[in-house]
Amino acid sequence: MAASLPYHEPGIVTILIQTSFLLLLNIANFVLDHSLYCGLLGQIFVGVAWGTPGSEWLSTEAEQVVVQLGYLGLLLLVYEGGLSTSLTALRANLWLSSCVAVTGISVPMGLSFVLQKLSSATPLQAFAAGAALCSTSLGTTFTVLRSTGLIKSRLGVVLTSAAMMDDVIGLVMVQIISNLGSSVNCIGAVTVVRPLLVSLAFAVCAPLVCVFVAHPFTLWLNSHRIKHPKGLVNQLVKKRGTPWVMHSSILIGCIAGSTYAGTSNLFAAYIAGAAISWWDSEFQDSVQETSAAVTLASEQNESTSHTQHENGNASLSAAEHSQKVDSSGSAVFERYYSQPLERILKPFFFASIGFSIPITEMFHGAIVWKGIVYTTLMMVGKLLCGVWLLRISTASILPPKAAAIIKHLKNSTPPAHPPHSQEPPATSQEASPPSPQPRPDSVTQTTNSHSSPAGTNPRSIYPASILGCAMTARGEIGFLISSIAESNKIFSSANAEEGKSSEIFLVVTWAIMLCTILGPLSLGLVVRRVKQLEQGVEKEGRLVQKDVLGVWGLS
Template identity: 80%
Template sequence: MAASLPYHEPGIVTILIQASFLLLLNVANFVLDRSLYCGLLGQIFAGVAWGTPGAKWLSAEAQQVVVQLGYLGLLLLVYEGGLSTSLTALRANLWLSSCVAITGISVPMGLSFVLQKLSSATPLQAFAAGAALCSTSLGTTFTVLRSTGLIKSRLGVVLTSAAMMDDVVGLVMVQVISNLGSSGHHIGAVTVVRPLLVSFAFAVCAPLICVFVAKPLTLWSNSHRTKHPRGLVNQLANKRGTPWLIHSSILVGCTAGSTYAGTSNLFAAYIAGAAISWWDAEVTHPVQETTTAGTLHSEQIGTLGHSEPGEVNASASTSEEPQRTDSSGSAVFARYYSQPLERILKPFFFASVGFSIPITEMFDGSIVWKGMVYTALMMVGKLLCGVWLLRISITSIIPTRLLAIVKHPRIQIPHFWGRVDQEKSKISQSSTPAHTPQSQEPPSGSQEPSTPSPQSMRDSVMQTTSPHSSPAGTNPRSIYPASILGCAMTARGEIGFLISSIAESNRIFSPADAEDGKSSEIFLVVTWAIMLCTILGPLSLGLVVRRVKQLQQGVEKQGRLVQKDVLGVWGLS
């Protein structure tokens, strides 16, 4: 081993290749994010073009460095998702998120056994393929939610928690597939139970530590700082770098501990961010006024608690807000991590996904059509997750509409839906007459409801979709929330490529007499599904979100009133 690495100036060709690669990653992200909200697709394609699958302009060593730095970006993406999570909304939607996650795992796993007929796969090979396709790309999910502005909405909370559950199961599958190859295709109980138990322990112990350790320690520190404003503890707490040091230590400690314990470090990064978000929101912090000395006199702190309400509000408005803004998890992340993550680490992560696509081996005729069929099944498996957000009342709606069809055989479908919505709006108006602008009741002598005018139909649709005229907590009749959830869950990404690569390297996909250096057919079919799902998921999600943003502008086009409240309660933070 050499005592040091000799320094050599890189050649101009290397400089031009790496500079153009980094610039293209950012330019492609900027252009596609502004148009389709899926700039990550351009970064994936840049990785394919510059890396081993394409022109091989980047050396193998450079691609390894990009992969390693990209994974740091993935950890920070998941950590930021935890910082943006509202724990109140997470607890309120935990059951729904669990149902979405179970659907996103079980349906692709079950549909993967189609490979037994499609590619003559064994049950073990079909299981490994389903394990690769049951996960959801956390990096893609958080990136798309950030670009669309839905990360703090109720829909974003349900989506991120469900994707996190899918990711934990996917990481369990990584351990299972790894041990299958090393143990002669035998599954032990420890292989499955250990990652699940460690993940469950992290999910349970983290809230307990926050409530019974972090909160009392913070309250004691606040009391000590109030009594000793010039003490060492208060001076250290007022340093600008102290919150960064604490938050970074929590992130690094959680990720390292989870890795050595045997579970997903991405899951631990999310828990670290969620814990810091809880600490910012739930634990009281001393209100400090910034002075030239950087501290607040003890008599000033004491008067804040005994002054008049107006004085307290006035002092809090001038001193409390800057202090909380400077020390919160989101502010620290934006100050220290946001720029390198956005410009270097995140583009490197999605480019590393492009490195994993064996594009030159994927265009054999039989592999292409099998990959398309399997991709369609895997997309359906994740799109079904959105069913949980649909408001469907089978027992009350279907008999009513069937009876209406029998009575009015010539009625058109738009009039039929408008008539039903109008009847429901009349019921809500009768219960809340204060919100009824004008009466829409039919003439007293009519036995059947008359066909409503176009204006009344538009009013009734607006009333039934508005949260002010519908009961609290009901879902909108729009399918856009379900579409957004299903499309966002479709992308597989890093975990899918990881599981399929491990299965291929351990000869689970390949037969015993397979040629070395040549990919197996099942691996290529699975790669088709992962690649197309990772591309089509964000692309379709971007198109749906762009349509939703157009609808939320409330513009009247061609005499048709576009409703503003498209996402309903799912768009609320």
């Protein structure tokens, strides 16, 4: 073995190929993000064109490096999603997120058994296909939410937590599928139960550590810094890079621990981000106040002859300095990780998805129509997740005459405002009670409603559409599960040709690919329409309400 790697200058062809690859990934992202909010689609297509499925301009070694760096980008995307999570909103919507996640898992799994009739699949093959299609792409979800500005909204919290639950189940499926190669008898209880129990342990232990370890330790640290303003601990805490070291250590520790324990490192990255977000919400202000107090105490000890006016100026200067140094998780992420993630790691991740699409084997007549049929079923399975955000109005389920009577009774009810008020009566189909926290820019709609879905007006389907479209993309976990099933000969039939992909694998790949493309594309179109409506578009004499998403769009 060589003692070192000899250094060779790369050839001009290699330089041009890799330069064009990296530049086009960013150009495609910029163009599509500013038009359809789905720049990741361009990055997937660039990966198909430059990688093994297309021109094969990138070498196998280069593709492997892109896959590895892209997975680092995926971990950072999920970690950023955890940093952006409001734990208050997460607790308030946990039951709703669980219902969405269960729907997103059970319906695609059930519909996948159509493959028994569609492609003569065995129940085991149909189960493996359903396992691949029950997941939701976390990278795609966080990327689209970030580009649309919904990542901190209530809708974003429900979506990300439901997608996280789906992927935990999907990664449990990975453990099961990877042990199905030769015989079903090789599955043990540990294979199925261990990932679930470890994931549950992370979800339960993380809040306990925050409350019973991080909370008292932070209080002790603040008091220690005030008592010893010149001590080593205070000097370390004041350094600009200390929050980065602490946050990175938490992230890496959670990822390594979860991997060795046997659960998803993506789930651990999300837990790490959520824990840091909790600490920021609880202690960020107190830490800044402590820094100001420590600085002031230090200056008073150094020079006791200063006047009260000078001390006041020192206190103000210290307070201003503490406010300028933002050590929150989001600020640290923006300072150290945002640029490499946005320009290199995230584009590599979506390009690596393109490497996994066997485009040359997919365009055969039977495979194409079977893939489209199966894709339709899989899209329906995830779109049904949005049903949980719909509120059915009484007028839509009653007979027309009964609905007209109810409407007449409501309109004949004496108004709540004083008799001298000149407010015109509502002319919409059904009057909506005011939201508990109305937005100041909300404009009353006259004939067609797009208002809050949370009970204020049940006819708005935009939040449900956004949720269903965002849950549609399968992405990395889907390709991972289907590739494992194919390599373990689960999708292969007895008379399959050597060296060629099985029909079921190609049909499943069609579904994963089209869902990953059409999901963000449809979501981008819906969000663009919502943005137009929020600007108060006047159309055919009707003033459309600006507050389209209602409470689902609030942070």
